[in-house]
Amino acid sequence: MRQKARKRRNKKEFFYDYTLLLIVLLLVCFGLIMLYSVSSYEANLDFGDPAYYLKKQIFATVIGFGVMIAANVIDYHIWEKFATLGYVVSIVAILLVLSPLGKTLNGARRWIFIGGISLQPAEIAKIAVVLLVAVLICKMGRGISQWKGLGVIIVVAAIPTLLILLVTSNLSSAIIVMGIAVLMGFVADPKYKKYFLLALAVVVIGVLWILKVYMESEGVSGTGNYRDARVLAWLNPEAFADDDGFQTLQALYAIGSGGIWGKGLGQSMQKLGFLPEAQNDMVFSIICEELGLFGAFCVLLLFLMLIWRFMFIANNAPDLFGAMLVVGVMAHFAIQVILNIAVVTNTIPNTGITLPFISYGGTSVVFLLAEIGLVLNVASQIQIQD
Amino acid sequence: MRGYKTYHRKKILFFFMVCLVLMLILMGRLVYLMVFESEYYSQKALQLHERERSIKAARGEILDRNGKVLASNRTVCTISVIHSQIEDADAVTRLLCEQLGLSEETVRKKVEKVSSIEKIKSNVSKEIGDRIRKADLAGVKVDEDYKRYYPYGTLASKVLGFTGADNQGIIGLEVIYEDKMRGTDGIIYTVTDARGVELDAVGESRMDPQAGNSLKVSIDINIQSYATMLAEQVMKAKEAEGVSILSMNPKTGEIYACVNVPEFDLNQPYTLTEQYLQLRGEKLTDNTQDELNRMWRNNCINDTYEPGSTFKVITAAAGLSEGVVREENRFHCPGFCVVEDRRIRCHKYGGHGSEDFVQATMNSCNPVFVAVGLALGPETYYEYFEKFGLLQKTGIDLPGEANTIMHKKEDIGLVELATMSFGQSFQVTPVQLLTTVSSIVNGGNRITPHFATGIVDADGNSVEEFSYPVRQGIVSEEVSARMRAILERVVSDGGGKNGQVEGYAVGGKTATSQTLPRGSGRYISSFIGFAPADDPQIITLVVIQAPKGVYYGGTIAAPVVRKLYENILPYLEIEKSSKDTERE
Numbered sequence: 001m002r003q004k005a006r007k008r009r010n011k012k013e014f015f016y017d018y019t020l021l022l023i024v025l026l027l028v029c030f031g032l033i034m035l036y037s038v039s040s041y042e043a044n045l046d047f048g049d050p051a052y053y054l055k056k057q058i059f060a061t062v063i064g065f066g067v068m069i070a071a072n073v074i075d076y077h078i079w080e081k082f083a084t085l086g087y088v089v090s091i092v093a094i095l096l097v098l099s100p101l102g103k104t105l106n107g108a109r110r111w112i113f114i115g116g117i118s119l120q121p122a123e124i125a126k127i128a129v130v131l132l133v134a135v136l137i138c139k140m141g142r143g144i145s146q147w148k149g150l151g152v153i154i155v156v157a158a159i160p161t162l163l164i165l166l167v168t169s170n171l172s173s174a175i176i177v178m179g180i181a182v183l184m185g186f187v188a189d190p191k192y193k194k195y196f197l198l199a200l201a202v203v204v205i206g207v208l209w210i211l212k213v214y215m216e217s218e219g220v221s222g223t224g225n226y227r228d229a230r231v232l233a234w235l236n237p238e239a240f241a242d243d244d245g246f247q248t249l250q251a252l253y254a255i256g257s258g259g260i261w262g263k264g265l266g267q268s269m270q271k272l273g274f275l276p277e278a279q280n281d282m283v284f285s286i287i288c289e290e291l292g293l294f295g296a297f298c299v300l301l302l303f304l305m306l307i308w309r310f311m312f313i314a315n316n317a318p319d320l321f322g323a324m325l326v327v328g329v330m331a332h333f334a335i336q337v338i339l340n341i342a343v344v345t346n347t348i349p350n351t352g353i354t355l356p357f358i359s360y361g362g363t364s365v366v367f368l369l370a371e372i373g374l375v376l377n378v379a380s381q382i383q384i385q386d
Numbered sequence: 387m388r389g390y391k392t393y394h395r396k397k398i399l400f401f402f403m404v405c406l407v408l409m410l411i412l413m414g415r416l417v418y419l420m421v422f423e424s425e426y427y428s429q430k431a432l433q434l435h436e437r438e439r440s441i442k443a444a445r446g447e448i449l450d451r452n453g454k455v456l457a458s459n460r461t462v463c464t465i466s467v468i469h470s471q472i473e474d475a476d477a478v479t480r481l482l483c484e485q486l487g488l489s490e491e492t493v494r495k496k497v498e499k500v501s502s503i504e505k506i507k508s509n510v511s512k513e514i515g516d517r518i519r520k521a522d523l524a525g526v527k528v529d530e531d532y533k534r535y536y537p538y539g540t541l542a543s544k545v546l547g548f549t550g551a552d553n554q555g556i557i558g559l560e561v562i563y564e565d566k567m568r569g570t571d572g573i574i575y576t577v578t579d580a581r582g583v584e585l586d587a588v589g590e591s592r593m594d595p596q597a598g599n600s601l602k603v604s605i606d607i608n609i610q611s612y613a614t615m616l617a618e619q620v621m622k623a624k625e626a627e628g629v630s631i632l633s634m635n636p637k638t639g640e641i642y643a644c645v646n647v648p649e650f651d652l653n654q655p656y657t658l659t660e661q662y663l664q665l666r667g668e669k670l671t672d673n674t675q676d677e678l679n680r681m682w683r684n685n686c687i688n689d690t691y692e693p694g695s696t697f698k699v700i701t702a703a704a705g706l707s708e709g710v711v712r713e714e715n716r717f718h719c720p721g722f723c724v725v726e727d728r729r730i731r732c733h734k735y736g737g738h739g740s741e742d743f744v745q746a747t748m749n750s751c752n753p754v755f756v757a758v759g760l761a762l763g764p765e766t767y768y769e770y771f772e773k774f775g776l777l778q779k780t781g782i783d784l785p786g787e788a789n790t791i792m793h794k795k796e797d798i799g800l801v802e803l804a805t806m807s808f809g810q811s812f813q814v815t816p817v818q819l820l821t822t823v824s825s826i827v828n829g830g831n832r833i834t835p836h837f838a839t840g841i842v843d844a845d846g847n848s849v850e851e852f853s854y855p856v857r858q859g860i861v862s863e864e865v866s867a868r869m870r871a872i873l874e875r876v877v878s879d880g881g882g883k884n885g886q887v888e889g890y891a892v893g894g895k896t897a898t899s900q901t902l903p904r905g906s907g908r909y910i911s912s913f914i915g916f917a918p919a920d921d922p923q924i925i926t927l928v929v930i931q932a933p934k935g936v937y938y939g940g941t942i943a944a945p946v947v948r949k950l951y952e953n954i955l956p957y958l959e960i961e962k963s964s965k966d967t968e969r970e
Contacts, residue, residue, distance in 0.1 A: 041579070187397040253434065255419050256427020269435050273580025293420040297413060304409055311402045315395050327398060334405045341412045345419060 017379040020309040024357075024372050027302055028061060028365075031358035038271050038286045039279040039360065053279055053360050060362030064369035071373025072380070076322060079374075083128075083135040087156075090128035093121035094163045106277065110168040120363040122173035125160040126180065127367050130328030132156060133181050137188045138321045144188045157181030172353035176335050183331035184324055187314075210235075234349035248346050250275040251285035255345065262292030279360040281352055284344045299358075303337045313379045322378040329371040436575045437502065437582065442531045443569025445553055446598035448546060448560075449842070450607045451640075457546055457560070457652075459532040463515025464508040469500050470582045472525030481521050482506055485514050502582045508551055509533050534560075536652035542610050543649040544684035545784065545837060556655070557682050559601065559837060562783050566841050566850075569598035599849050603837040604640035609633060609954050613643040616946050617928075621647050624933035624942055627665060631946065632686045632816055633954075636824035636916060636925040639833035639854055641782075642954075646685045655682070688786045690813035691929070694899030695750045695939070696914045697809025697819070701758055702747060702872065703826045704770035706865045710761040713744045713872065723753035725804040730756060733898075747872050748880025750896065752808045759807030764798040767806065774860055775832045776814060780821045781855070782835045790814045809897065816912075820927045823914055825860045827870050827893065827922050832857040874919035877944075882913065884944035887951040889962035891919035894947065896939035901932070908932045913943035917951055923960055926950060 035057055040050035049055075079086075096102065096112045103111040103118055111118045133153055143149040157178050165174040186195045213231045229244045237245035237252065254270035257263070268289045271278045278286050288296045310330035317323035333356055340355040342348045354361055356368050419427070448457035465486065472478055475497050482493045486507050496504045508531065510518075519528045534549040547558020553568070555561035572595030576584045617629040633643040648661040655678075662681045663670065671677060683689065705711040721737030723730050732738065732752045738745075746754035759767055771777065771792070779787045791813040793802050805811040814822075817835055825832040834854035841850040861869070873893035876882045882894045894915030901908045911933055916925035928943045936942060 045581075183401060187394060187401060189397075190391075190393045252419065253427050253431040255416070256424050257431040258420055259424045259428070260421060269431065269577070272585070274431075274434060288416070288420060293416060296416050296420070300409055300413060304406065307402065307405055311398055314398055320394075323394065327401075330398075330401075334401075338405065338408050338412065341409075341416075345412065345415045347412065347415050 015380065015382050017309065017313060017376060020306070020313070020372070020376065020379065023302060023306050023309065024369075027306070027357040028369075030299070030302075032057060032061065033265075034283060034287055034290075034358055035279055035360055037266050037290065038268070038283055041272050042278070045273075056362060057360055057365065060365050061369070063362075064366040067366055068369040068373035068376070071370050072376045074377065075381075076325060076374055076377045079131055079325075080135055080321065083132045086124075086128040087132045087160075090121060090125040091160055091163060093119070093124050094160065094167055097121060097167050108168070108170070110170055118362070120361070122164050122168060122170055122177075123363040123367045125164060125177055126173070126332055127371055129157055129160060129177050129180055130184070130325060130332065130371070133184050134321055134324035134328055137184060137324050144185060145191055147194065150185050150189070150194060153181050153185045154178075170352070172339065172351040175339070175351065176332060176353075179335045180328050180331045183335075184328050187327045188320075188324060230349045230351075234346060237346060244350075247276060247282060248350055251282045251344050252346060254282075254285040254289040258289040258292045258296075260293045262288070262290050262295055265290050281340065281350075281354055281359060282344055283359045284341060284355050287358070300337075300341070303333070303356075307334050307337075310375060313375055313382070316382045317378050318381045318383055322381065326375050326378050329375050332371065333368075435577050437578050437584075439503070439527075439529065439574040439576065441529070441572035441574060441592070441595045442553065443571050443595035444532050444597040445534065445549070445569060446567035446600040446841075448567075448601045448603060450603060450605050450610075451642075451839070452606065453602075453846075454607045455537060456542065456603070456605070456607065458535050458537060460535040461512050462508070462531050462533040463510045463512060463518075464529045464531045465506045465510055465515070465518060466503050466527045466529065467497055467506060468503050468525050468527060468582070468584075469497075470502075470525075471584065472497065472523075474523065478523050478526055481518065481523060481526070485518050486510060503527070534652075538607070538611075539651050539653055540649040541607070541614060542605055542644060543652045543655075544646045544682060545605065545644045546652060548652045548655040558684075558784060559603065561785050563601050563838060567598045567601055570596040572596075597844055599841045599843050601838055602840045602842055604635075604642065604839050605644070605837060606642045608957065609950075610643040610645065612953055613645045613950055614647065614649070616949055617645045617647040620928075620930060620933075620942065620946050624930060624935065624937075626930050626933045628685060628931040629946075630685045630816055630929045630931075631926065631950070632820050633924060633926040633950070634820060634824065634835055636828045636922045637831075637833070639821070639824070639835045639856075640839065641835055641837050642924065644684070644686055644837075646683075648681075650681050684784060684786075685929070685931075686816045687782060687784050688788055688815075690788050690791055690815050691910055692810050692813055692899045692902070693819050694809040694897035694910070694912065696823070696895045696897040696912055696927075698747065698750065698755050698807070699823050699826060699869065699873065699895050699914070700770075700774060700776070701755050701767075701807045702743075703774075703861050703865060703869050704762055704767065705758040706868055707770070707861050708762055708766060711743050711758050713742065713868065715743050717741055717743065717746055717751070717754045717757065719746070719749075719751050719753045721753075723756050723804075725756060725760070725800050728801050728804070730804055744872050744875055745880075747895075748876050750808075750881050755807045756804040759803050760800065762803075764795075764800070764803050767803055768795050768798060771806075774822050774825065775857065776818065776822055780815075780817050780835050782817055783838050787817070788815050790818060809899065816927050816929050820914065820925060823895075823927075824916075824922075824925050827866060827873065827916055827925070829863050829866045830859055830861040832860045870919055870922070873916075877915065877919075881940045882915065882944050884940055885913060885915045885947050885951075887917065887948055887955065890917050890951065890955055890960070891963050892917045892947075892951065893919035893922070894944070896944055898937060898939045909937040911937050911939040911941075911943045913939050913947050915944070915947040915951070917955060918960060918963055920963075924951075924954070924958065 036054045039053040043052035044050040097109055101112045102109055103113045105111055111120055137144055140149050161174045161178045164170050210231055233240040233244035237249040241249050250270055254275055268286045270289055271286050275282055287299060307330055310326055314323045314326035317326060336356050339353045343350050343353055354364055444459050447455050450456055479494050479497050483490050496506055515528045545558055547560035548556055549560050550556050555564045573593045574590050576590045578584050613631045617631050621629045629647050631645040634641045650659050658677055658681060718740050719732055719738040721732050721735060738749045738751050776790055802811055821835050833856050836854050838852055840848055840852055843849050870893055874891055877885045877892045877894045881896045885892050885894045892915050897912045899910050901910055910931055912929045914927045916922040926947050928946045930943055933942055
């Protein structure tokens with residue numbers, strides 16, 4: 001027994017998921033390079049400093065790496081005790097957006113401003129939900145296979161989801177929070193049927209809604225609400241080129257003009273003010289324009305490898321809690337990457353979603369790196385049995 | 387591993403596979419957008435990024451029959467400002483005010499206007515353009531451009547015409563041959579950012595402009611100049627309101643000279659000339675555009691008049707063709723004739739007495755021609771009128787040719803017929819009269835009067851030769867020969883004596899007509915003369931508007947043709963005839 005334990009300890013000390021770390025470092029560095037390329041021209045015009053966005057992002061990334069290292073070292077089981085607290089804090093943070101601490105950027109009220117730093121509470125909610133749902137699933141045991149168990153998880157996720165939707169009208173973050181919870185439930189549950197029914201319901205509702213908006217648009221024009229207009233712009237961006245389809249159309253111009261090999265790093269034309277806020281949601285379209293189909297595939301492959309590493313770590317996690325944490329993070333990355341690329345290529349309506357590590361956004365990068373730290377800690381506790 | 391089961395692994399693999407499938411779909415979508423739709427979106431994007439600036443193409447020149455340049459181009463500059471590139475608006479405003487002589491208010495408004503490009507002034511001289519370019523202020527564009535330049539100023543002004551601010555023809559040949567002379571503008575494509583700021587790093591691509599082709603016209607600058615001088619002389623001497631001289635090759639319709647004094651300065655077409663202002667005197671109105679249009683009128687083509695006795699050529703030709711009259715037929719002129727209830731006077735008080743038809747033509751005897759007209763009858767006379775082409779336009783290649791003003795066929799009674807016989811009660815343009823007389827004396831071919839003979843490219847190579855319709859058999863060759871003989875007698879021994887040119891046989895006919903309303907004391911004197919009489923190679927019509935003092939066409943218009951022919955017949959290398967030398 002003792003010998004076995006030593007052996008196990010030795011393996012534990014030796015295992016570290018360098019592959020994951022390398023992928024993350026690659027993505028973060030690539031993200032910073034692209035951010036500079038995309039934002040420097042506009043930043044220079046608007047702020048007189050081409051590195052305006054880069055500097056802020058580097059600052060957030062440094063903090064992010066600090067947090068990642070901390071999460072990497074601290075045993076993830078400790079977080080079990082903070083799950084409820086984190087959840088409550090995140091909900092309070094969302095509500096704080098309504099307080100005088102709240103801050104409006106680019107016409108959207110999604111930030112709070114504390115001690116000279118602006119934070120996007122929705123980002124906190126994502127990691128908080130991952131943690132709390134993982135805890136709940138472990139407590140439930142077999143209970144997750146009941147409708148009731150799934151119901152509890154959905155309710156837990158629904159509170160921040162609705163708050164994010166109502167307080168910050170941030171559809172994409174809401175989708176991510178709910179998506180994470182349901183996917184974690186799916187993995188934890190031995191059965192499939194419930195989830196297929198759920199998926200079917202979502203698809204049917206989505207299609208019906210699109211049809212409804214489409215039918216209405218035949219009769220009345222320009223009276224639809226914010227999200228209806230997005231659907232119409234998605235169906236025919238060129239007809240809505242002046243308002244809702246504008247960003248999408250500009251993104252398509254960028255993607256299409258990239259061709260197979262791209263125009264070369266820094267050579268994008270669309271970033272010169274044609275594609276508004278190119279450094280945010282639509283950054284991937286500039287990657288396509290500058291680096292071509294080749295570059296775009298490389299980025300997609302990096303993310304796929306990242307998700308594959310998550311799967312590997314989850315499958316070898318020392319316990320269910322660790323596995324569920326990794327599944328939550330995996331769900332977060334997968335949803336965000338797929339939705340972002342789908343939006344940028346106008347495969348689905350525009351929800352305003354960022355690309356992990358590459359889009360500009362300080363809070364996002366800090367919490368994403370925190371999640372990576374968490375996963376690395378789970379990975380470092382993997383016990384290999386021959 | 388506590389709590390983690392095989393189904394978890396399956397589920398997580400399932401999830402991963404879903405992600406993989408979705409990513410593959412997105413990759414497919416990317417391939418579609420970036421490979422198959424790439425062309426479309428690249429094009430759209432390029433349209434968005436590029437701004438076009440045009441480079442004006444040089445307009446083709448106008449060349450006279452010997453290749454002398456009548457209309458050319460000068461390099462001028464167009465000054466514009468690009469709002470987004472201006473760094474020092476005050477300096478730009480100051481510079482442009484100073485150099486262009488514009489008011490500060492006008493310039494400032496344009497400099498401060500938010501537009502992609504704002505034109506400040508075009509047709510700025512190259513020197514000023516160079517000075518502005520040298521100041522090198524950001525946001526100021528100096529584009530080179532061409533402006534029409536007419537080296538001979540007023541010469542043939544109403545024929546050549548001039549061009550407007552965009553180098554488009556406004557009147558004259560410049561309008562008619564706009565498409566032939568206009569070049570194809572080039573384009574400079576500059577790439578800009580979303581604000582319209584040009585990106586120096588990308589540079590510009592250009593499509594070079596293509597200069598237009600040159601127009602060759604039949605005008606001979608020497609004949610035109612000399613005719614203009616003569617016209618001005620007689621205008622001054624007779625204090626006339628205007629003098630037109632139209633000189634043409636009666637066989638081909640090529641016009642050698644088309645003079646309408648007073649002319650105007652083609653290089654400053656929008657300035658009413660001193661001469662014009664004087665002539666208009668108190669009649670001058672405040673409507674500048676009306677006055678300009680009046681000044682630009684080509685009287686030979688745009689205005690009609692009662693041709694008077696020169697029209698007897700047509701009556702005579704009709705009479706001879708129809709056989710109602712022969713040269714040897716004798717008439718008696720008592721000084722008047724009576725048609726229905728009207729008494730029509732001959733211009734010679736007391737009458738010409740007994741005379742044959744040739745003498746009657748030499749005397750320009752009205753009663754004889756009334757008799758010929760009545761012998762033809764209204765129907766036949768109208769038919770000849772139509773056959774000779776008088777009811778149609780001549781088809782000359784200048785804009786605004788006036789129609790013949792004529793009685794309706796059914797309204798022609800004997801009185802109308804009588805007056806028409808000697809060229810009254812209807813109106814034609816000078817070019818119409820000249821063309822019709824040409825057709826009668828050239829063997830019966832109705833030619834199309836014209837200026838343009840062809841198109842040549844910048845190197846002088848022929849691109850296109852024009853041909854014009856000719857209608858044959860207006861009169862028979864025989865009648866034509868007889869008409870030439872009669873008209874020669876008019877000049878050698880009759881009313882056109884002053885049109886004689888030493889060494890040449892000239893045929894012609896004079897006219898003196900009172901303008902409407904009758905009794906105003908205003909006359910139009912004219913003379914139409916061709917040479918050599920037996921084989922006409924040049925025909926000229928001189929029309930003097932409202933001369934003071936002696937107003938007889940034979941006295942004042944015929945000498946103009948004589949002076950012209952004395953110089954240009956040798957110049958055109960037309961051989962002297964021995965017959966005339968003998969007579970002298």
